[in-house]
Amino acid sequence: MKKRSFGLILYLIFAILPIYWMVNMSLKTNEEITGALSLWPQHLTFDNFRTILTDPAWYGGYINSLIYVLINTVLSVAVALPAAYAFSRYEFLGDKHLFFWLLTNRMSPPAVFLLPFFQLYSSINLFDTHIAVALAHMLFNVPLAVWILEGFMSGVPREIDETAYIDGYSFPRFFIRIFIPLISAGIGVTAFFCFMFSWVELLLARTLTSVEAKPIVAIMTRTVSAAGMDWGVLAAAGVLTIVPGALVIYFVRNYIAKGFAMGRV
Amino acid sequence: MKTYNNKAWLLVLPVVLCVAFSAIVPLMTVVNYSVQDILGPDQKVFVGTEWFKLVMRDPELHEALGRQILFSAAVLAIEIPLGILLALALPAQGWRSSLALVLLAMPLLIPQNVVGTIWQIYGRGDIGLAGAALNGLGLDYNYTGDSMDAWLTVLVMDIWHWTPLIALLAFAGLRAIPEAYYQAARIDGASRLAVFRFIQLPKLRGVLLIGLLLRFMDSFMIYTEPFVLTGGGPGNATTFLSQYLTQKAVGQFDLGPAAAFSLIYFLIILLACFVFYSLLQNAGPTEKAEH
Numbered sequence: 001m002k003k004r005s006f007g008l009i010l011y012l013i014f015a016i017l018p019i020y021w022m023v024n025m026s027l028k029t030n031e032e033i034t035g036a037l038s039l040w041p042q043h044l045t046f047d048n049f050r051t052i053l054t055d056p057a058w059y060g061g062y063i064n065s066l067i068y069v070l071i072n073t074v075l076s077v078a079v080a081l082p083a084a085y086a087f088s089r090y091e092f093l094g095d096k097h098l099f100f101w102l103l104t105n106r107m108s109p110p111a112v113f114l115l116p117f118f119q120l121y122s123s124i125n126l127f128d129t130h131i132a133v134a135l136a137h138m139l140f141n142v143p144l145a146v147w148i149l150e151g152f153m154s155g156v157p158r159e160i161d162e163t164a165y166i167d168g169y170s171f172p173r174f175f176i177r178i179f180i181p182l183i184s185a186g187i188g189v190t191a192f193f194c195f196m197f198s199w200v201e202l203l204l205a206r207t208l209t210s211v212e213a214k215p216i217v218a219i220m221t222r223t224v225s226a227a228g229m230d231w232g233v234l235a236a237a238g239v240l241t242i243v244p245g246a247l248v249i250y251f252v253r254n255y256i257a258k259g260f261a262m263g264r265v
Numbered sequence: 266m267k268t269y270n271n272k273a274w275l276l277v278l279p280v281v282l283c284v285a286f287s288a289i290v291p292l293m294t295v296v297n298y299s300v301q302d303i304l305g306p307d308q309k310v311f312v313g314t315e316w317f318k319l320v321m322r323d324p325e326l327h328e329a330l331g332r333q334i335l336f337s338a339a340v341l342a343i344e345i346p347l348g349i350l351l352a353l354a355l356p357a358q359g360w361r362s363s364l365a366l367v368l369l370a371m372p373l374l375i376p377q378n379v380v381g382t383i384w385q386i387y388g389r390g391d392i393g394l395a396g397a398a399l400n401g402l403g404l405d406y407n408y409t410g411d412s413m414d415a416w417l418t419v420l421v422m423d424i425w426h427w428t429p430l431i432a433l434l435a436f437a438g439l440r441a442i443p444e445a446y447y448q449a450a451r452i453d454g455a456s457r458l459a460v461f462r463f464i465q466l467p468k469l470r471g472v473l474l475i476g477l478l479l480r481f482m483d484s485f486m487i488y489t490e491p492f493v494l495t496g497g498g499p500g501n502a503t504t505f506l507s508q509y510l511t512q513k514a515v516g517q518f519d520l521g522p523a524a525a526f527s528l529i530y531f532l533i534i535l536l537a538c539f540v541f542y543s544l545l546q547n548a549g550p551t552e553k554a555e556h
Contacts, residue, residue: 008354011347012368018425019371021394022383033386037397079283082276090273098277100542103478105288107534109486111511112520112527116294117287139287142280144479151471155441189437200376202489217376231386238379245374246367253366 019242025235033231048236058237061216064130065199066244068213071134072141073194077187079138080145085175087146088153089161102143110203118207132208133215137201141194148193152186153179188252195248199241216241298524316525326526328501329509330533333485336416336505340423340484345477347424348431349469353461355436366436369429377426381493384422388494408495412502419491419503423484431476438472439465474545478538485534506530 025033026048027041052058086092087099117136118127126132160182164174180187206218220237299317302310320326351369356362375383388408390396399406408418442464450460488507491497497504497512504512510530514523 004354005356008351008365011351012365015372015425015429016368017394018383018387019375021387022379025383025386034392037392037394039394075283079279083280086273086276089267091267091269092271092273092277095273098281100539102280102284103538103542104535105284106479107482107486107531107538108292109507109510109527109530109534110488111507111514112295112298112523113291115520116291119294120287120290135283136287138283142284144475146280147475196373199374202376202378217378220376221378231382234379234382238375238383241376241379242371242374246371249367249370249374250363253363 022235022238025231026239028232030230030232033235045232048232049240051233052236052240058216058219061214061219062240064209064213065205065215065217068130068133068137068205068215069195069198071130072137072198073191075134076138076141076145076194077149077191080142080149080190081180081187082175084146084149084153085179087150089158099146102146105143106140114203114207117204121208127208128210128212130213133205133213134198136204136208137198140201141197144197145190145194148190149183149186152183152189156182192248192252196245199245295524295527298520299528301521303520312521316521317529320522320526320529325501326509329504329506332502332504333506336420336487337481337484339420340427341477341480343420343424344428344431344480345473348428348476349435349473351428351432352435352439353465355432357440366433369432371429372426373429373433375426377489378493380422380426381490384418384490385494388418410499412499415495415499415503419487419494422490422494423487426490427480427483430479431473434472434476435469438469442468470545474542477545478541481537481541482534485537 024040027044027046028038029043029045029047032038032042087095121127121132121136126135156179160178161174164178169178200217202217202221205215206221209215209218216237220234300311300313302312302315355365355369372380384395387393388396388406390400390407396406396408405411406414408414446464446468447460450464455463486507487505488511491503491505492508495503497508507530510523510526513519513526
């Protein structure tokens with residue numbers, strides 16, 4: 001037992017050190033970052049954070065990212081719920097093929113696919129809107145959401161459905177009033193994964209936006225190249241990208257602990 | 266038993282529509298590119314399988330593919346066992362568990378380009394903690410000059426970034442095992458190893474399949490991190506498949522060959538995932554019946 005905790009602590013140190021280094025950099029001036037190695041800021045400065053929090057071009061990026069990530073998370077979970085129910089409770093024509101086809105959408109290498117994506121969303125006048133990025137990100141989040149939710153749903157005994165139908169519940173009423181509360185743990189975990197994958201995705205988000213909906217990840221790359229590597233501001237921006245996700249994981253941590261993987265996957 | 270009912274299609278329909286909207290048009294467009302020579306917006310010549318033949322003979326592509334396979338194999342061989350070990354070591358509940366989970370998950374939330382930039386500084390011998398520490402230990406570590414060091418840095422960076430995903434999935438899977446299983450094992454006097462082999466591992470099969478496929482796909486398409494960290498160098502040491510593809514598609518603007526390349530790339534991932542999926546789905550059929 002002792003040995004295992006020791007290993008875990010060792011790994012956590014390995015996991016935290018680069019993040020510590022980022023926090024460390026975000027509190028330094030650029031001269032100090034590139035000047036010499038120092039384990040903590042010698043001349044503590046909050047200028048980097050001030051730059052981000054006062055410049056609309058910067059904090060607007062966070063707002064844009066949050067908007068499309070939230071739209072994406074809500075839509076992905078909403079459409080995945082009935083589908084996951086269908087996969088966990090019924091057999092139907094082509095179910096296995098459909099399931100695998102959904103997964104294949106995570107597998108297309110982005111480089112060449114970006115151009116058709118741009119053309120597609122431009123042609124329906126959605127270019128540079130939050131909804132475009134949210135829809136494009138559904139391509140890889142929906143299959144994952146279906147997959148994870150299906151695991152949770154298969155853990156709920158089928159007798160519950162049958163009893164509810166005998167008691168005269170219609171499907172929508174049963175699904176919303178009884179079934180969804182039963183798998184709230186699964187919804188929490190799924191929402192976390194959708195949030196995370198949409199939050200860190202760069203290529204599609206950058207391709208589908210220019211000004212109005214430009215995400216924080218794209219703003220970071222632009223500023224870096226233009227200002228000739230403003231390390232301090234970049235590190236501060238990086239620190240701020242962790243905050244929303246850390247809040248999400250804090251809220252779903254107990255749900256994760258309740259576990260899924262109950263039935264087949 | 267599941268009931269056979271084709272009305273279930275109605276429940277799946279929203280997902281199919283949403284995904285098909287973003288999936289089919291781009292895929293068909295790429296297929297279209299791959300069989301044409303695009304000379305200008307209105308000038309296209311049908312060239313059949315010409316681009317596919319060209320791409321298949323490209324020696325640089327073979328090299329990039331080799332590097333890619335090695336990289337993905339290393340990623341899977343390290344991240345999956347490490348993730349399982351971490352999940353086993355995590356405390357089951359209490360504040361220690363919450364703290365460890367939040368700390369563990371943090372690297373997952375950092376966008377890929379930030380990961381690359383942070384490691385760029387972190388690994389530098391003069392001003393980065395990791396680089397300075399390694400040099401201090403007497404190792405001649407320099408990721409910008411030495412191809413082996415660059416390759417290992419990308420690997421360690423990926424392990425740092427994504428092992429928590431496996432750990433979280435495995436942790437969730439472990440929590441779903443009923444206490445009764447462990448009690449039965451204790452009564453039988455099963456060793457720690459036997460509990461892992463015959464109770465925990467079979468029960469983790471489902472989540473590990475998700476983790477394995479996700480890590481395989483994402484590591485096989487890794488782009489941003491090595492691009493930011495090393496730009497594919499030194500030489501070609503860290504030019505993985507998707508970066509080579511981007512060089513072709515954007516740099517040389519060879520849309521036809523790049524599209525053919527994309528499709529081959531896609532098929533490789535598809536095939537590998539299908540093999541993993543089928544193997545793991547059928548690995549332990551007895552597991553399916555029980556909860």
